[in-house]
Amino acid sequence: MAEALFETLCEGFAGREEARCLETPDGRVWRFRDLLDRSAAYARMLRGFGLEPGDRVAVQVEKSPEVLALYLGCIRAGGVHLPLNTAYTLAELDYFLADAEPKVVVVRPGLVEEVGKRAPRATVLALDGEGRGSAAEAADAAAGPFETVPRGPDDLAAILYTSGTTGRSKGAMLTHRNLASNALVLKDYWRITADDVLLHALPIYHVHGLFTACNTLLAAGGSMLFLPKFDLDEVFRLLPRATLMMGVPTFYTRMLADPRLTREAVAHMRLFVSGSAPLLAETHRAFRERTGHAILERYGMTETGMNASNPYEGERRPGTVGFPLPGVEIRITDPETGRPLPTGEIGMIEVRGPNVFKGYWKNPEKTAAEFRPDGFFVTGDLGRFDERGYLSIVGRGKDLVISGGLNVYPKEVEEAIDALPGVVESAVIGVPHPDFGEAVVAVVVPEPGASIGEAEILAALADKLAAFKRPKRVFLVPELPRNTMGKVQKNLLRERWADLFTKAGS
Ligand code: MCA
Ligand code: AMP
Numbered sequence: 057m058a059e060a061l062f063e064t065l066c067e068g069f070a071g072r073e074e075a076r077c078l079e080t081p082d083g084r085v086w087r088f089r090d091l092l093d094r095s096a097a098y099a100r101m102l103r104g105f106g107l108e109p110g111d112r113v114a115v116q117v118e119k120s121p122e123v124l125a126l127y128l129g130c131i132r133a134g135g136v137h138l139p140l141n142t143a144y145t146l147a148e149l150d151y152f153l154a155d156a157e158p159k160v161v162v163v164r165p166g167l168v169e170e171v172g173k174r175a176p177r178a179t180v181l182a183l184d185g186e187g188r189g190s191a192a193e194a195a196d197a198a199a200g201p202f203e204t205v206p207r208g209p210d211d212l213a214a215i216l217y218t219s220g221t222t223g224r225s226k227g228a229m230l231t232h233r234n235l236a237s238n239a240l241v242l243k244d245y246w247r248i249t250a251d252d253v254l255l256h257a258l259p260i261y262h263v264h265g266l267f268t269a270c271n272t273l274l275a276a277g278g279s280m281l282f283l284p285k286f287d288l289d290e291v292f293r294l295l296p297r298a299t300l301m302m303g304v305p306t307f308y309t310r311m312l313a314d315p316r317l318t319r320e321a322v323a324h325m326r327l328f329v330s331g332s333a334p335l336l337a338e339t340h341r342a343f344r345e346r347t348g349h350a351i352l353e354r355y356g357m358t359e360t361g362m363n364a365s366n367p368y369e370g371e372r373r374p375g376t377v378g379f380p381l382p383g384v385e386i387r388i389t390d391p392e393t394g395r396p397l398p399t400g401e402i403g404m405i406e407v408r409g410p411n412v413f414k415g416y417w418k419n420p421e422k423t424a425a426e427f428r429p430d431g432f433f434v435t436g437d438l439g440r441f442d443e444r445g446y447l448s449i450v451g452r453g454k455d456l457v458i459s460g461g462l463n464v465y466p467k468e469v470e471e472a473i474d475a476l477p478g479v480v481e482s483a484v485i486g487v488p489h490p491d492f493g494e495a496v497v498a499v500v501v502p503e504p505g506a507s508i509g510e511a512e513i514l515a516a517l518a519d520k521l522a523a524f525k526r527p528k529r530v531f532l533v534p535e536l537p538r539n540t541m542g543k544v545q546k547n548l549l550r551e552r553w554a555d556l557f558t559k560a561g562s
Contacts (some may be wrong), residue, residue, distance in 0.1 A: 059209035061271075062131050065235035067244075068250060068277025075250070076279045078121045081290055082405050088277075091128065094208050094454040096202035097195040098129025102160060104198055105179045107203055109134030111159040112215060114152065115180075116140040118164065119260050119284050122187030124270060126162065127260075129195070134205035135159075137214045138227075139261035141462075143522035150174055152217055156227060156417065162191045185284060209233035215417050216263060217464040218358040227417030228359045233261075237410040238361035239271040241381050245325060246352070247368050248300070252278035252386075255298035257307065263462030264332050264360050265462070269302050286491050292316045299326040304461030305335045305493055308351060312342055322347045327368070331356060331377075332461035334449060335495050340374035353377055355449060357435060361411040364447050376446040384409035387432065388440060391453055394428060402450055405434040405439040455546075464496050464525045466546075472511060472520050473498055478506030483544050484527065489557045497556065498527035499549050501535055508532075529556065 064355075069075060069088040078086040102113060113130045115138065116124055131138045140149065142164070145158040153161065153175045163171050165182040168190070172180040182189035212266050213235050215510035243250070254273050258265030268438055273280055281294045286307055292314070301307075308330060311317045322328075327349045328343070335353045354365035355377035363386060366378030380386040387396050390401040397403045412433050415423035426434050436454035439447055457464040466484035473482040480501040502508050510530040517526050531553070537545045 059233050059236060060207065060214050060541055060553040061232040061236045062128065062204050063275045064239060065128070065271060065274040068273075068275050070277075072250070072277065075277065077274075078124070078280050078282050080121065081284075081294065082091050084121075090126055091121075094122070094125035094195065095128035095132055097199040098126045098191075099133040099202045099204070100198035100200055101191075101195045102129060102133045102135055104194075105160055107159050108136050109207065110136060110212065112136045112138045112156045113157040114140060114156060114161045115159075115183075116142055116144065116163050116167075116261075117183045118142060118185030119265075120183075120185055120284070120548065121282055122183060122192060123260060124182070124282075125195075126191065127266070131159060132202060132215055134207055134211075136212045139214075139216065139266060141259070141261050141522060142270075143524055145519055145522060146170060146174070147458075147520050149226060152227075153178070154376065155224075156215060160512040163534070165189050172295060207232055208237075210414065212414070215269075216358050219463060219468055223320060226419055226422055229414040229417050230361075231414050233410050234361060235267055235271060236275075236411055237383065238267065239275040241383060241411075242268065242272045242362060242365075243276040244369060245365055245381060246272075246300075246329065248272060248278055249277040250277035252276065252300050252326070254280045255283070255291065255294055255301045256280040257283040257291060258302065258304070259285070261389055263356060263361060264302065264304070267520075268362055269329070288311075288314055292321070295321060296324065299324070300421040301327075302329045302331075302472055304332045305339060306333075306460045306491060308335065308343055309493075311489065312339065312346065317346060319347050322349060323500035325349060327352060329354060331362075333458040335374075336493075337520055340372075342407045355437075355447065359433060359438075360409075360435070361409050362413070363407050363411065363435075366446075373446050376442070376448045377446055378447065380447070381409075381411075384411060385432075386447060391438070399443065402438055402440045404453060405435045405437045405447070405449070407435055408432045420540050457484075457496050458488070459489070459494050459496060459524060460492040462524045466496075469496065469498065469517075469521065469525055469527065472517055473500060476508070476513060476516050478503050478508035479513075481536065483546055483549055483555070485546050485549050487553050488555050489528070495528045496525065496555055497553055498530045499528055499536065499553075500532055529553075 077088040113135050127137050161178045161180045168182045181191035183191045213232045217225040219225045259338040260266045266334040270410045303418045330351045331354045352366045356362040365375045366372040385408045391404040438451040439449045469484040470482045482500045486494035
């Protein structure tokens with residue numbers, strides 16, 4: 057069984073260290089040897105700044121191959137990689153820095169001074185989208201051989217923050233075993249080999265782009281065309297050189313809306329994978345009709361990595377996420393009692409396996425609340441198995457909006473709006489959106505006579521919430537609909553604004 061992350065990620069390139077590993081759109085090539093050398097330099101640099109095994113390295117920078125080397129360097133030094141979405145505001149960053157207490161923080165160059173003030177005990181370094189900055193310079197100065205620090209399977213390799221329905225974000229603690237086992241399982245399940253070239257257009261501060269994509273390709277010894285972000289022109293320019301693509305549903309709806317997506321353009325492709333948000337069955341069908349490719353949909357979470365996947369061979373059923381991955385157990389239970397339900401019934405999806413995280417950072421109560429005594433993790437997603445064993449996700453037990461593959465917790469947005477002067481209360485909902493799948497909308501009750509409107513509310517949220525969390529529209533209402541228990545009836549609000557973005561001309 058796979059246990060040590062760095063060693064697992066080296067397996068695919070063993071004996072072929074000179075092979076191509078990464079290429080950026082400007083044609084710059086990284087061989088695996090380059091990644092080994094550069095990760096050694098970062099590992100030496102981190103140790104030089106006093107990093108001890110178990111210490112956190114927080115990273116909020118633009119995507120580049122250098123970031124991948126930094127991540128691997130952190131793992132090699134025995135550290136814990138803590139990637140952060142570049143959209144997070146300084147106010148959001150404060151919380152992560154205080155909670156995770158990183159030893160080293162790497163940010164975009166313009167932020168070093170400000171972040172230095174906010175994390176006075178950390179070493180704060182810079183890295184820009186070209187892979188330049190004080191972090192890269194310090195790595196240059198530290199270059200040399202490095203003996204990877206041995207770590208155990210249950211030692212932490214990464215912490216990724218995920219918001220909660222209540223309270224603040226929680227850091228999901230992912231171990232070497234969690235990440236290594238998932239990479240090997242996916243490599244085999246999706247038949248990824250050294251001949252594969254992944255068109256990589258996802259961000260690398262989340263599980264999808266970093267672990268599901270990079271870890272798996274490294275473990276397989278395949279290479280990646282490493283785009284800084286999803287850009288349709290770049291995707292169509294580089295697609296002829298790829299064999300494989302992973303994306304969120306928005307990638308596929310945008311490609312479908314483009315006349316360059318033709319059967320010929322993708323005839324050479326081996327596989328398209330989708331996840332992080334529901335892929336509409338109609339998108340699956342339209343893609344298949346246009347290209348002949350059945351997108352392979354899979355299901356995962358920050359806390360668990362990948363849990364289920366449609367098969368590589370055999371039917372990829374639209375609207376389902378396929379079967380539990382090898383080594384992963386999935387059961388459907390009664391959300392109230394936790395009792396397992398018979399096949400066909402809808403209930404809570406629970407997961408157990410080597411992929412399931414160790415717990416929430418500094419939060420044993422929350423960890424205990426989300427695990428059953430027999431080790432199953434309660435995902436908060438509602439699903440059912442059909443008679444052929446395919447799992448469908450039919451809803452969420454948690455109040456969550458997924459916009460363009462990014463999670464937004466309504467509670468967090470409501471708290472930010474409710475704190476504004478002139479606001480009595482608010483309800484934040486997700487409504488269908490043609491590009492993002494779901495879009496965030498706020499329904500706000502102003503104080504009588506308050507001169508507050510949509511523009512003021514959005515402006516006031518700008519330095520508090522990352523842009524993707526901010527409502528796309530704000531509506532003012534005299535009161536929120538409530539049931540007899542006094543609970544806000546969000547379903548009525550969702551119905552009322554269901555066509556907001558999908559009606560012709562809106
Ligand atoms: C950008 N904007 C968004 C989003 N992204 N608004 C809502 N939802 C979004 N996802 C806003 C920006 O703030 C900006 O607003 C405007 O849209 C245009 O921004 P831009 O950066 O140009 O957008 P884009 O480059 O077209 O980005 C859209 C995207 C991107 C390509 C869909 O969000 C993306 O790459 N998403 C993938 C996220 C992902 O990797 N998720 C995996 C999580 P303004 O104009 O107001 O400034 S891991 C996970 O979920 C689990 C483990 C799993 O199963 O994989
Ligand atoms: P995150 O917390 O960012 O890891 O998001 C994980 C959540 O994304 C899951 O709990 C699901 O609600 C959702 N998700 C991931 N993949 C899929 C999928 N293929 N279909 C529907 N929802 C998904």
